[in-house]
Amino acid sequence: MNILIIEDENPAAKRLMQLIKEILPTAILYGNLDSVESSIDRLSSNPAPDLIFCDIQLADGLSFSIFENIEVNSPIIFTTAFDQYAIKAFKLNSIDYLLKPIDPKELKHAIEKFQQQTQTPNLDFNKIKEIIQAENKTYKSRFLVKIGEKIQSIPTSDAAYFYSEERITFLKTYENKKFVLDYTLDQLENMLEPKQFFRLNRKYITSFSSISEIHTYSNSRLKIILKDCSDNDILVSREKVGAFKDWLDG
Structure with missing residues (x-):
């Protein structure tokens, strides 16, 4: 299984790769990519990976920009530090996610869920962005x-x-x-x-x-x-x- 890691924090990427290797010892890991630009370059010039682990906030913007600019058919498991309010968007859109810091049991469950899926969900990135922007919005005090x-x-x-x-x-x-x-x-x-x-x-x-x-x-x-x-x-x-x-x- 080929797995691509998109994560702009090196310690988080190393920990994620280590945990994945413990669950999937034979998996081939690529990355980590730390920006929207580098991810677009990689995905547009290489065969699609079997699975992508993707942070939401990258060095040069939200990772959703990757999938708005190029067609990606690989299943995606998002990693995020956003709280439960924003995560409701992921549930509504049938997107798998892992809340940082990543729990090994949750990671194992997400991988098992991916292995059982028969098709890749359709992702509504605009809806997710709206909710995340609302999460970051400053309200009247x-x-x-x-x-x-x-x-x-x-x-x-x-x-x-x-x-x-x-x-x-x-x-x-x-x-x-x-x-x-x-x-x-x-x-x-x-x-x-x-x-x-x-x-x-x-x-x-x-x-x-x-x-x-x-x-x-x-x-x-x-x-x-x-x-x-x-x-x-x-x-x-x-x-x-x-x-x-x-x-x-x-």
Whole structure:
């Protein structure tokens, strides 16, 4: 079996090669290649390897650029330091991955999975890039609000939830104070850390900590009770229930 290693950190590459040799003693290992450019040169001028181990962040950019520039039919096992949020993209796209530092048991399992596959999955690199870019995005850490003639800065961590009422957007704090914001909920949805806040419906964006109760409701919907909120009819639509449960499960 011919295996190509694409990894820009020499210690990580050496460890990976050592672990692979322990599992597949007869495997022929090539690499390690440390850049998008060198990987394109190698793959475009040589027969396709039986398997590729590929780091995501290389010396000259994301490794996805390799596969966008040339056709690669080899199965790929990605190695990544990105956390579980980004890794959801790999699961959704049927891509195998190893989280650094690489665990020998996980490596063995990934190789066994590769050996059992009958075809190479179709990889949606654009979708994965979107999620990784979201992972690296800087989200809003505070909001400027006007109180009479004064301007105050409210940390986003103090926000229990956001809501819209009569075309005005409000920030409600854990201390049960509310402030008017100059943003729509649609704008806020892109400013807030998605691991901390969820858009329940067209009127509410909530933090995890402000949810008091969750009830099943008709038509497979969910009814949400927020702390210090007088609205008892906050519903999550059937279409959003799955995403909401995934968010709760973290």
